[in-house]
Amino acid sequence: MELICPAGTPAAFREAVDAGADAVYCGFNDETNARNFPGLNFSREELRNSIAYARQKGVQTLVALNTFMRAGSEALWYQRAADAVALGVDALIVADFGLMAHVAETYPEQRLHASVQASASNVEAIRFLVTAFGVKRVVLPRTLTIPDIARIARKIDCEIEVFVFGGLCVMAEGRCSLSSYATGKSPNMNGVCSPATHVRYRQDGGELVSELGDYTINRFPPGEAAGYPTLCKGRFEVGDSHGYAFEDPVSLDIMDHIDALREAGVSALKVEGRQRGKAYVAEVVSTLRRSLTAQGAERQALLSKLRHLSEGQKTTSGAYEKRWR
Amino acid sequence: MPQTTATLTLGPVLYLWDGPKWRDFYFRIADEADVSRVVIGETVCSKRLHFTEPHIAEVVERLTAAGKEVVFSTLAMVTLERETQHVRNLIANAADLVEASDLSALGLLNGKPHVIGPLINVYNAATARLLAARGARTICLPPELPMDSISAIAAGAPDVDYEIFAFGRMPLAISARCAHARSKGHIKDNCQFVCADEPDGLPVRTLDRQSFLVLNGVQTVSHTCQMVAAEMRALREAGISRFRLSPQDCDMVGIAAVFNDLLQDRVGVEEAIARVETIYPGAPLSNGFLHAREGAAWVSRARNVAAQSAL
Numbered sequence: 001m002e003l004i005c006p007a008g009t010p011a012a013f014r015e016a017v018d019a020g021a022d023a024v025y026c027g028f029n030d031e032t033n034a035r036n037f038p039g040l041n042f043s044r045e046e047l048r049n050s051i052a053y054a055r056q057k058g059v060q061t062l063v064a065l066n067t068f069m070r071a072g073s074e075a076l077w078y079q080r081a082a083d084a085v086a087l088g089v090d091a092l093i094v095a096d097f098g099l100m101a102h103v104a105e106t107y108p109e110q111r112l113h114a115s116v117q118a119s120a121s122n123v124e125a126i127r128f129l130v131t132a133f134g135v136k137r138v139v140l141p142r143t144l145t146i147p148d149i150a151r152i153a154r155k156i157d158c159e160i161e162v163f164v165f166g167g168l169c170v171m172a173e174g175r176c177s178l179s180s181y182a183t184g185k186s187p188n189m190n191g192v193c194s195p196a197t198h199v200r201y202r203q204d205g206g207e208l209v210s211e212l213g214d215y216t217i218n219r220f221p222p223g224e225a226a227g228y229p230t231l232c233k234g235r236f237e238v239g240d241s242h243g244y245a246f247e248d249p250v251s252l253d254i255m256d257h258i259d260a261l262r263e264a265g266v267s268a269l270k271v272e273g274r275q276r277g278k279a280y281v282a283e284v285v286s287t288l289r290r291s292l293t294a295q296g297a298e299r300q301a302l303l304s305k306l307r308h309l310s311e312g313q314k315t316t317s318g319a320y321e322k323r324w325r
Numbered sequence: 326m327p328q329t330t331a332t333l334t335l336g337p338v339l340y341l342w343d344g345p346k347w348r349d350f351y352f353r354i355a356d357e358a359d360v361s362r363v364v365i366g367e368t369v370c371s372k373r374l375h376f377t378e379p380h381i382a383e384v385v386e387r388l389t390a391a392g393k394e395v396v397f398s399t400l401a402m403v404t405l406e407r408e409t410q411h412v413r414n415l416i417a418n419a420a421d422l423v424e425a426s427d428l429s430a431l432g433l434l435n436g437k438p439h440v441i442g443p444l445i446n447v448y449n450a451a452t453a454r455l456l457a458a459r460g461a462r463t464i465c466l467p468p469e470l471p472m473d474s475i476s477a478i479a480a481g482a483p484d485v486d487y488e489i490f491a492f493g494r495m496p497l498a499i500s501a502r503c504a505h506a507r508s509k510g511h512i513k514d515n516c517q518f519v520c521a522d523e524p525d526g527l528p529v530r531t532l533d534r535q536s537f538l539v540l541n542g543v544q545t546v547s548h549t550c551q552m553v554a555a556e557m558r559a560l561r562e563a564g565i566s567r568f569r570l571s572p573q574d575c576d577m578v579g580i581a582a583v584f585n586d587l588l589q590d591r592v593g594v595e596e597a598i599a600r601v602e603t604i605y606p607g608a609p610l611s612n613g614f615l616h617a618r619e620g621a622a623w624v625s626r627a628r629n630v631a632a633q634s635a636l
Contacts, residue, residue: 098451
């Protein structure tokens, strides 16, 4: 199985390559990618140099154009597709059908991957993407169990990539407008979720209150570490009870299940975290690389180290395990 | 610019209503509501299918006899084999139009006339053209889209009817996990259909007791109720010919009457809003997405008031 690693900066990109990534994925520094954060992502020149560095080490470069084209501004996305193709990227990761059709027609030789944002969660959905656009690999949404993945893999003519480590969407990716409901900015349209521009912290009595737009997302009593107010990981009131209504502030870690994923027919393991610093990327990638081949006690030690790298040190297997539902 | 004829569509009931309530709702729609198209069928959760299945035939017959065009919605999230099979059977056996709510339906409907539901990501004309070429006749655009995008899509891919989500709590997210069941101490696989206890959804408030979201099984919808009124004229000029009313647990015949009055210019915007607030008082109105604002916002012509003020 390939290890697909994130890079938000040229420095993180080099770290990922040096740490043992089989492929590094990244995006241009604009709204064409779903990690459109200030100070992050690549200019054309930075991408050119990064691709050259990766190629020299036998590592592939995947470029995410995984937001949905804003009507009337499609030219920006088409230009970025042209840039990426001209720079010789190994694959484009795309969510928007219109952009997929454009790439398939204009650059029939260009390898195309379906982004997790495309939301292909079953055999017929994947067949649609393969037949209509010649998609060679699909990144599965974090809505499936490992047996679901195995059943799907047997029936499709396309590679499967799954997220194994890092941030966890609770909602089906590419189908969530919670962020724009509260802030006007969404992953699909703007490449951001719960954007920092709309985050405020305020002190109320002894409690620290985190807000997104006009809404309180969490309240932290004295002594409790305050997390970032990602909308779906806030504490809310439902009925008579208070708590994490959708999901705790956890991150995904299913490295315990890599053998099961291999047996299920998964081709590539994806690490979330293009917004992470280069030190994090280097440490996570090198640890994951070693845990792919390590056995027994050595693997357990590596997996334990990974858990400490996770945000808040609390992790979940998410939908990959049925009881999460 | 001359306006095209515009009509109303009743969207599918997104909530879990028991079989008789569901049947009687559609009987009354058939007999009393002036809507041209009615979309029926479970959209949110496959575990609910058996509640309405015994009543589908009589509901379709009553609606058809009343001159309504019936459209069947597919499931929004398809992961299990039996869910895929349900979508396959629905499409294979449908004598009526089918509305696609996920990518599996898009694939299976290729070459047949069909409808694209609001849960399919159509953000630009390139996507609309692609779907039209595959057989889409109507596209109900996602609630998240601003007016500028709606106009650009309708102008750039004119060979299809466009529909806008005009009334109801807006679908915002769907998950493999059932927050509704979890809030009552269950998990999805052993949910005991507790979402049926809230036929208009289960409110999620912030810890500062602001009304915020509403749970509907595995789906999360807005606390606010979408209300297209002042924007209707501009939308019709942009080429929108259908307006979708999404059923809430209120007098939907009355809601349809308000929107028909708006379409026929028989009522002013302010009066229409007041009537809707009387019929469905449970939720503040919103139209922020259309104005490229936060979706919960209410933008009136006279004043800009964030939804906060209605909390």
